[in-house]
Amino acid sequence: MAIKYELIKECKQSGARLGRIQTPHGIIETPIFMPVGTQATVKAMTPEELKDIDAQIILSNTYHLYLRPGHRLVEKAGGLHKFMNWDRPILTDSGGFQVFSLGDLRKITEEGVEFRSHLDGSKHFLSPEKAIEIENALGADIIMAFDECAPYPAERSYVKNSLERTTRWAKRCKEAHSKPDQQALFGIIQGGMYKDLREQSAKEIIDLDFPGYAVGGLSVGEPKELMYEVLEYTTPLMPKDKPRYLMGVGSPDCLIEGAIRGIDMFDCVLPTRIARNGTAMTSLGKVVIKNAKYTEDFSPLDPNCSCNTCKNYSKAYLRHLYKAEEILSARLVTYHNLHFLIELMKNVREAIRQDRLLDYRKEFFEKYGYEI
Ligand SMILES: [Zn+2]
Numbered sequence: 524m525a526i527k528y529e530l531i532k533e534c535k536q537s538g539a540r541l542g543r544i545q546t547p548h549g550i551i552e553t554p555i556f557m558p559v560g561t562q563a564t565v566k567a568m569t570p571e572e573l574k575d576i577d578a579q580i581i582l583s584n585t586y587h588l589y590l591r592p593g594h595r596l597v598e599k600a601g602g603l604h605k606f607m608n609w610d611r612p613i614l615t616d617s618g619g620f621q622v623f624s625l626g627d628l629r630k631i632t633e634e635g636v637e638f639r640s641h642l643d644g645s646k647h648f649l650s651p652e653k654a655i656e657i658e659n660a661l662g663a664d665i666i667m668a669f670d671e672c673a674p675y676p677a678e679r680s681y682v683k684n685s686l687e688r689t690t691r692w693a694k695r696c697k698e699a700h701s702k703p704d705q706q707a708l709f710g711i712i713q714g715g716m717y718k719d720l721r722e723q724s725a726k727e728i729i730d731l732d733f734p735g736y737a738v739g740g741l742s743v744g745e746p747k748e749l750m751y752e753v754l755e756y757t758t759p760l761m762p763k764d765k766p767r768y769l770m771g772v773g774s775p776d777c778l779i780e781g782a783i784r785g786i787d788m789f790d791c792v793l794p795t796r797i798a799r800n801g802t803a804m805t806s807l808g809k810v811v812i813k814n815a816k817y818t819e820d821f822s823p824l825d826p827n828c829s830c831n832t833c834k835n836y837s838k839a840y841l842r843h844l845y846k847a848e849e850i851l852s853a854r855l856v857t858y859h860n861l862h863f864l865i866e867l868m869k870n871v872r873e874a875i876r877q878d879r880l881l882d883y884r885k886e887f888f889e890k891y892g893y894e895i
Pocket residue numbers: 824825828829830831832833834859862
């Protein structure tokens with residue numbers, strides 16, 4: 524087995540779990556937020572900086588690396604860890620989500636998905652076998668099964684067909700996986716916003732026996748309350764002795780609410796993307812750095828933050844960098860945002876340890892505000 528999950532304790536106040544995942548590249552403490560490094564780089568950050576802020580695992584995207592520079596080149600470099608100089612754990616998605624997001628540029632069949640590259644329009648075919656071949660070549664510690672993520676809203680019959688195909692594809696992924704002792708393949712539970720379909724998918728996927736499971740098909744445009752409701756009836760169906768990953772979720776409220784509902788792993792481009800647009804997540808809520816009110820504000824981005832950005836630079840300076848379109852703006856705000864979410868998850872883990880995650884949620888939102 525490539526990974527080993529240990530459930531350390533459950534929070535007595537909520538459904539949250541404190542755990543640890545042992546991987547070939549080190550230990551991950553859960554619940555955890557995973558910064559996204561789409562193209563084998565977390566945008567604007569060096570791996571050394573990611574270590575400074577204590578990032579334990581990052582995510583990278585199969586679709587993007589397959590198209591450029593190509594998985595065989597990454598393999599030749601010695602795998603993704605060596606290629607990008609990151610010796611801690613990595614998770615790769617299967618490329619399915621990006622391919623399905625291509626809309627008119629793709630065609631789905633039982634065999635797989637034909638699509639055109641968003642880069643040059645060239646034609647490609649991604650199947651469960653091909654996705655796993657790419658992920659095996661990239662060499663991440665945790666790899667994801669090739670699934671179909673149904674859009675929201677979607678008809679029940681569409682979601683049912685799609686989840687059943689996802690099960691058949693999951694089986695094919697498992698059979699195609701050539702390195703189960705080095706890379707843990709996670710199955711993905713689909714089923715949209717339909718309770719019985721989530722139950723069906725959970726049963727089918729868990730029957731295939733993967734070392735970890737993800738909840739897919741959420742954070743696709745549905746109201747947050749609906750996402751929480753789906754989690755409330757989906758996570759109890761998942762085995763307690765395996766890690767649970769909620770895909771594509773990364774706002775502070777969703778991280779806390781997800782952890783409360785028993786999720787262990789999260790990823791999202793949100794903190795890095797909004798950083799490049801000059802928006803910071805802080806303990807006192809969102810700060811939009813371009814706002815005129817910060818012109819002469821020489822205080823740090825977040826008075827309660829210990830990161831290098833907040834220790835050394837003022838809002839006025841960050842606003843100036845943003846207005847002047849200096850690349851340092853993206854670097855400093857990204858650094859802060861990722862530090863903020865990583866610290867948030869440390870606090871969540873500490874709150875679980877002390878059986879007080881619901882109290883922590885209240886304290887957090889009293890300062891952060893409820894507008895996300
Ligand atoms: Zn900071």
